[in-house]
Every structure is written in structure tokens, then in C-alpha cells.
Amino acid sequence: MEPILVTDAVTKIYETGNLKVKAVDQVSLEIYPGEFVALVGPSGSGKTTMLAMLAGLLNATQGTIRIDSHELGKLSEKEKTRFRREKIGFTFQANNLIPYLTALENVELMLRLNSTNSKYCREEAIKLLGRLGLSDRLNNLPKQLSGGQQQRVAIARALIHDPSLVLADEPTAALDTERAFQVVQIFSELIHEQKRAGIMVTHDMRMTQYVDRVIQMVDGKIYKIINDRAEIDALAAGGRYEAENTTKKGEIFEMKENQVMTLNNGLLAGAGD
Amino acid sequence: MAFYLASREIWRNKGRFFLFSLVIALITILVLFIAALAQGLAQANKEYIEKLNAELIVFQEKVELSTTTSRVGLDKLNNLRRIPGVADVGAIGFSSASLEFSNQQNSLDVALIGVQPGKPGMPPVFSGNSIRSNRGYQAVIDGAIASRNGVRVGDKITIKTIVGSEDKFYQLDVVGITDGRQYFYQPSIFVPFETWDKIRPQAAEGQGQSNLVANVLAVKLTNPQDLKIMAATIESQVSGVEVVDRKTAYESSPGYSAQQSTLNTQQGFTLLIGILVIGGFFQIQTLQKVPQIGVLKAIGTGNLIVAYTVILQIILVTIIGVAIGSISTILLTLALPGGIPIMLTGNTTILTIFTLLMIGPLGGLVSVRLALKVEPLTALGM
Numbered sequence: 001m002e003p004i005l006v007t008d009a010v011t012k013i014y015e016t017g018n019l020k021v022k023a024v025d026q027v028s029l030e031i032y033p034g035e036f037v038a039l040v041g042p043s044g045s046g047k048t049t050m051l052a053m054l055a056g057l058l059n060a061t062q063g064t065i066r067i068d069s070h071e072l073g074k075l076s077e078k079e080k081t082r083f084r085r086e087k088i089g090f091t092f093q094a095n096n097l098i099p100y101l102t103a104l105e106n107v108e109l110m111l112r113l114n115s116t117n118s119k120y121c122r123e124e125a126i127k128l129l130g131r132l133g134l135s136d137r138l139n140n141l142p143k144q145l146s147g148g149q150q151q152r153v154a155i156a157r158a159l160i161h162d163p164s165l166v167l168a169d170e171p172t173a174a175l176d177t178e179r180a181f182q183v184v185q186i187f188s189e190l191i192h193e194q195k196r197a198g199i200m201v202t203h204d205m206r207m208t209q210y211v212d213r214v215i216q217m218v219d220g221k222i223y224k225i226i227n228d229r230a231e232i233d234a235l236a237a238g239g240r241y242e243a244e245n246t247t248k249k250g251e252i253f254e255m256k257e258n259q260v261m262t263l264n265n266g267l268l269a270g271a272g273d
Numbered sequence: 274m275a276f277y278l279a280s281r282e283i284w285r286n287k288g289r290f291f292l293f294s295l296v297i298a299l300i301t302i303l304v305l306f307i308a309a310l311a312q313g314l315a316q317a318n319k320e321y322i323e324k325l326n327a328e329l330i331v332f333q334e335k336v337e338l339s340t341t342t343s344r345v346g347l348d349k350l351n352n353l354r355r356i357p358g359v360a361d362v363g364a365i366g367f368s369s370a371s372l373e374f375s376n377q378q379n380s381l382d383v384a385l386i387g388v389q390p391g392k393p394g395m396p397p398v399f400s401g402n403s404i405r406s407n408r409g410y411q412a413v414i415d416g417a418i419a420s421r422n423g424v425r426v427g428d429k430i431t432i433k434t435i436v437g438s439e440d441k442f443y444q445l446d447v448v449g450i451t452d453g454r455q456y457f458y459q460p461s462i463f464v465p466f467e468t469w470d471k472i473r474p475q476a477a478e479g480q481g482q483s484n485l486v487a488n489v490l491a492v493k494l495t496n497p498q499d500l501k502i503m504a505a506t507i508e509s510q511v512s513g514v515e516v517v518d519r520k521t522a523y524e525s526s527p528g529y530s531a532q533q534s535t536l537n538t539q540q541g542f543t544l545l546i547g548i549l550v551i552g553g554f555f556q557i558q559t560l561q562k563v564p565q566i567g568v569l570k571a572i573g574t575g576n577l578i579v580a581y582t583v584i585l586q587i588i589l590v591t592i593i594g595v596a597i598g599s600i601s602t603i604l605l606t607l608a609l610p611g612g613i614p615i616m617l618t619g620n621t622t623i624l625t626i627f628t629l630l631m632i633g634p635l636g637g638l639v640s641v642r643l644a645l646k647v648e649p650l651t652a653l654g655m
Contacts, residue, residue, distance in 0.1 A: 048655050057571060057650050078575070085573020092571070092653050095564045098278075100285035112274055113573055141285065157572070169655060 002069075003030040004164050004197035005054065010063035012049050012220075023049040025220035026063070031165075036191045036198040038208045041217035047201045048169060050217070054199065055088055055167055056080040068164045085113045089158030089166035089196070093173040096154035097142040103129060103153045104138040110161040121160070128156045132186060148179030155187050159194065166191060168200040172207060184210050209236035275581030278569075283586060290586075293554055294594035300547040301598025301629050302605070304540055305617070308625045309606065311536035313614030314458075318532075319523035321386070321456040327363070327393035327491035329504055330522045334515040338525035340367050340488050345514060347485040352511050353492065358503050360495045363392030364466055364487035367456065368473040372418065373431040373442065381422065383415075384456040385432065387469020393491035396463060401426035401449035408467040412445040415460035416452045421611050426450060432462065434474040443472045457526065458614070492516070540625075544632055552636030555587055559640040566644055567652020576645050583644045584634060591633025599626055 012024040024046040031037055039047045052058040053065060056072050065072040068087055075083055084090070097106045107125040111117040129138060132152040142150055151171055158166050168187065172180035184200070188210035191198035200211065208214050214226040214235060226232055283290045316323075322330070331353070333343040345364075353362045366387035371380040388394040390404045396413065397403075404411045418424055428447045433440050445464065454461045464472070470485055494503050504516040517525075524530060559566075566579060599622075606615055 052650055052655055055571065057655075081570070081573050081575050083573075084571070088573070090572055092568065092655075095653075096568060098565055098568065100282040105281070110572065112277065169653075 001032055003032050004068060005029070005031040005199075006064075006066045007054075008064045008066075010050070010053060010060045010065060012046070012053060012058065013061045022220050024053070024060075027217075027220075027222055028063075029215060029222070029225075031197040031199065033197055034192050034195040035213065036188050036200070036211045037213045037215060038211040039199055039201045039215050039217060040203070040205065040208065041223070043203075045217040045223075046220035047217050049220075051167055051169055051199065051201050054165065055090060056084055085110070086161070087164045089161070089163035091151065091154040091158045091166075091168045091171050093170045094147075097150055097157075099142050102139045102141055103134055103145065103149075106142070106153055107156045107160050110157050114161050116161070125156065125160050128160055129153070131190075132156055146179075147174050148176075148183055151175060151179075151183050152186070155183070155190070159190055159196070163196060166196050166198040168198070170201055170203065172202065172204055177206075180204065180207065205238060206236050208232055274574075275578045275585055278578070278582045279585035279589065282582075283589060290590055291593075294590050294597060296550060296554075297547070297591055297594025297629075297633070298598035298601065300543065300550065301595050301626075302602050304543045304547070304629060305599065305602040305622065305625055306605075306615070307536055307540045307543060308621050309602070309615045309617045311533060311540070312618055312621055313616035314532055314536070315529070316453075316616050317455045317458045317614045318526055318529055321384070321396075321454045321461055322519050322523045322526075324396070324452075324454060325394065325491055325519055326397070327493045327519075328497045328500055329492040329494065329507065329516050329518060331362075331490040331492060331507065331511075332515045332517070332522075334513050336515075338515065338517060338522060340522075340526070343488050344486050345488070345490050347487060349511055349514070350490065353490065353507065356503075356507060356510055358495050358499060358506065359492055361393055361493045363389045363394035363491045363493075364485070365394040365489050365491055366466060366469045366473065366487050367489075368434070368469070369459065370432045370434045370462070370472075370474070372422075372462065373433050374422070375431075380433065381418070382459050383418070383432075384459040384461045385434070385469060385473060386456060386461050386463050387466040387473070387487070388463050389466045393493045396451040396454050396461075398449035398451055401447070403449055404463065404465050405448075407465050408471075409465060410443065410445050410468060411448045411465065413449040413451055413463040414447055415454050415462065416450055417455065417460040417611070418462070419450045424450075430462075432472065434472055436475050437477045441472070489522075544628060547629065547632045548636040550636070551587065551591070551633050552639050555583070555637045555640040556643060559583065559643045562644075563647050563652045566647040567649040570647060571649040571653060579644050579647075580641050583641050584637060587633045587637035587640070591630055594633075595626060595629045598629075 008028050009026045010024060011022065011026055014021045014023055027050060039050065041047050049058065053060050056075070060073060070083060072080065098109065101109060104125060107129060108117055108122060111121045111125065126138065129135065132155060134149060134152060137145060137149060145153065171183060171187065175183060184207045200207070211232065214232055215222055216224040216226070226235060331345055332338050333345055336342040347364050350362050350364065353359055368385045370383055370385040372383050373380045390407060395403065398413055399416070404413055412430065414424060424430060424447055426447055426449060430445050430447055432443045432445055435441070467485070492507065500518050507516045508514060569579060603617065606617055609615055
């Protein structure tokens, strides 16, 4: 099976005056269809920068990113915009939805942008929203929806147009624990079912219980890749890292920066992190 | 797509956008009213001269084309008539009088204009008959007096003028009614020239010279295109006169240019304020929308769609505002009592409305630039 996403030694260097900060340093990874990956790490570890590069919102300084055999670096801005609306599904931390469009219209927006707003697609959108438990919320505006419902609409929007790669930036940041679990669980189910490649950036280690692989980043580098189910579950439960981390089981993951960070530059890279 | 986004946003925020349309409507009313006032005042000043059935007007020279100062003796009439290319000449005398009403109504200030029957200067009569004799106490009245004060053909009217320090009253028979012929903000009453010379206000009775003197002469040309050549010819062949066309004549009337330029400046500034208000509103709105524009761009909405959406909204809001404003202005104008110098003519109204429609997109350019510059990463706080 061909991987959907391949990055080869991707590096992002931010330059501010004389200061050069390596936000992402030589990251190479492959993600396959139907695979849901968590990108974790402390603030400033480069995970959001990585996500932005994968979405074509940011250009890599070095290295290549290949999605569905398109090399992002070779696309013009216009082509990248088109690429994003055709091949990428995207959810953000908050303010995901267009406030003046209803839940259904927000999902349909992706179809309209891709000029595929047929009756069939519309029915698919309704079905998908129903799957996400929003059948009775189709015509509600975002302000009439709870945070979890909004995030679920965003998930529907990220999946409706048949994207190859789905990116989620801290989808649970604005949610309470119970809703957070629900949202990530259904996200994971859909990614697996529809055979997309999914990447979720998260601070919350508990959410890793729904992913297939955990990529831990520190200082812009891949610190560790965890494939083993038992190990991931232990991580999600907080057990294995308890000694290293300041957090207890079940609490939000925060690495003690002086323990894991040998260089300070990762923090400075956090311009957008 | 842009229309879909633009219209959805307006529809779901009806109140906000409608309020803004109202602001544009008010600006429209203000601008149209100033335009109408400029037109109305200009009209009130120049109506008689503008509608004059003559191409050239002969003034005394060196009086800066002031109709009240100008004195042209009627002895020049014959000289003028002999010039080839001159079809006809008429003497015109201007003065003020007041029209008295028997039923305790306030008197009405009018322009008492002396004209020669059948000659240039005599306005066409739309109801009744024209003045026939050169010295009878007959009058043709301005249509405005007829409609506003209910004077009809066959009525007798009383005119008061002041001679020396005494009020003099004259009775005139209304023989005909012409259309609107205001002169210097007053409706007109036309009387035969010799009658005019008798009844016009004078410093003392019987002061009139033995030679009749008009203020100006109206010259009708055989070939109306020869304005400039004929003006020069008349000036060279008749001594002591200055000859100009109608437009120059009314533009030289006291305060005309100053008044018009003041009103035009006001209108210009109101339009400028309009541009700034619309610009400011949409700029603030765009700033508030930075996160959602960021989302739109991040999920693959092209810059063109984002720009069109902003422009379309501005155009829609402006059109609605200008429409509400224009209709309200027309209704207001109709509801106003007569006598207020407000006049909406087709050309000016269309031009003003067109300019108003342009101020929206013009004011919105800043917002479009702002929307285009939204960086999805920054907007999303990534």
C-alpha cells in the first residue's frame, strides 16, 4: 500500500533579524490510508508548524512533502489553495465554523467550493451529520450549537469532500473531557472507515487512545514514534510517562521543559505554536 | 460562490446590514437634497432668463452685467433691428413690487417685468391671452402665482409699488398665465413695457426720462448658432453696450456662482463623508471577521472569492441604501409645500445617484485589501 503522506527531512527555519530558529528539524514520516496519527509534544516543539506545512499554509525551508503524489513545494499559491480544498480536510482549535452558515451549510461549503454540491452530496452531508449525532441540528447556526457540536460539524466539513489527508489542530482544546473523548472517538472511527490519513495535533495525551501511532516531537525533531498498541494505551493512561512527566494519570500532558529540552530554540519557534 | 457567501451573511445579519443601509439612505437623502436645493435655487434665480425666447442679451457696458444697474435706451432698438442677422429685439425692464390680496392674505413679493407685446422677452401664455396693448393695465402672471395663490385669468390683482416714500396701488387685469418664470427668487408678473415704466418703483413721481429706458434688450437671432459673432457685431455697431448669451447673463447675476459653488462643495464633502463612513464600517467589519476569513482561506477558498464577497456585500448594502434614500427623497419632495426651492431634475438626480452608488465600492476598497491580506495561519492563531 502506498502512503498518502510522505515527508522527507522537512525543516522549517524562522528568521527574525539575526536570530534563526529551527522550528521543525529534519522530520521524515509516512502515513498510510486509514491511519490516524497523533502528533504530540510540548509547546514549541514544532507540531503545529509541521501541521501548517502539511496543509500547504506554510512553506518548508528544506525537504519535501508529498501528499497523494503531489509535491507541495512545487505548487503555486493558487494551486495550493485548490489542493487544500480538494485534498485536505482541516479542523482547528476553535472558531472553526463560518458564523452565518448553518451546520449543514458549513458542511456544504466544502462541496460548493469544489463545485460538487449535487443532491447526492447534499444527502451525504446530511447523512454524515446524522452519523455525528447532529440530525436535529442541521439548520442551527454555530452560535446555537455547543462547543462539542461545533467541533463535530467541523469534522463533517473536514471529511465531506473526500479528502486524502485530514488535519486536526487541537480539536479538543475548547471542549470538556467527556465531549473531547466523544469527538476524537468519532473522528477516529470515520478516518478508519473512510480510509483517510489523519493527523491530530494534541496536548491531551488521553486522546491518543484512539490513534494508531503517536509521534512525539521535541525541539522540532521527532523524539519518538510509538507504534505499539500497549505502549500507546499506557501513554494514554499516563502510566508509562509518569516518571518523566509532571502530570498524573488522566491529566493533560505537559512535559517538564528543562527535562526534555536540551535546546531552548524550540520555544522561540512557537511563533504560531 | 461569492454571491452565496455575501448574501447568506447579509441575510443572517439582517439587522446590522439594514441599519447600515439606513445610514447610506440618510447620506443619500442629504446629498440629493443639497443637489435639489442647488438646482432649485439656481432655477429660482435664472428661470426667466434661461427660458427667454432670445439668444443674446444686451446690457449697458461696464455694469458687470447687472440687470438692475444696466440702462439701455429704447432708442437703440431701431439700430439693433437694422443689424443683419438680428431677427427681433425686445426691451425688458425689471423691478420689484408686491402683490396684495384682499382677503388679508400676506402680500407676495414679485418681480414686475416690463415687456413689449410680441417681442422677445414676452413669455408664452399657456392659459388666457397674451398682452396686446403697449400701455394697458394688463398682466400675464407666473404659473406659480396662479397655482399657489389661486389667481385665475380674468381676475383683477392689486400691485403695490413704492414711489418716493408713498405706497402706490395699481389694479391689473390678469389676461394670461405663463409657466414658471421666476426672476431673482421671485415669481413674475409681466406688464406692457410702457405701463411698467409708469408703475415701477421710482425715487420720485414723474422722474422717468423723456426717452424710455429698459434694463436690458433681448435679441433673437435669425441663426441662433451665430452667438459669438453676432454678439461681437452688435457690440461694434451699437455704442455703449455689452452683449452676452443667456447663460453668461444668469451666471453673472449677484451671488449665483458663489451660491452654486458653496452648494457643490457641500455636496462634495457629503459624498466624501459617505465614502469614509462606508469605508470605516466595512473596515471594522472586516477586522472583526479576520478569523473566519482565515478559516475560509485555510479550507481552500481563493482570494478572488474572498474579495468578491466583500465587494458584493458593499454593493448590495449600497444599492439598498441608495434606493431607500432616493425613494424617501422623492416622497419628501412631493410632500413639501410649494415655494421651497427644491427641484429634482432627471439628469442631476441620475448623476447624483450614480455617484452615490460609486462611493460604496470606493469606500470598501480598503476592506477588500484588508481581507486579501488575511494570513490564515495568523488569523487562526496557529
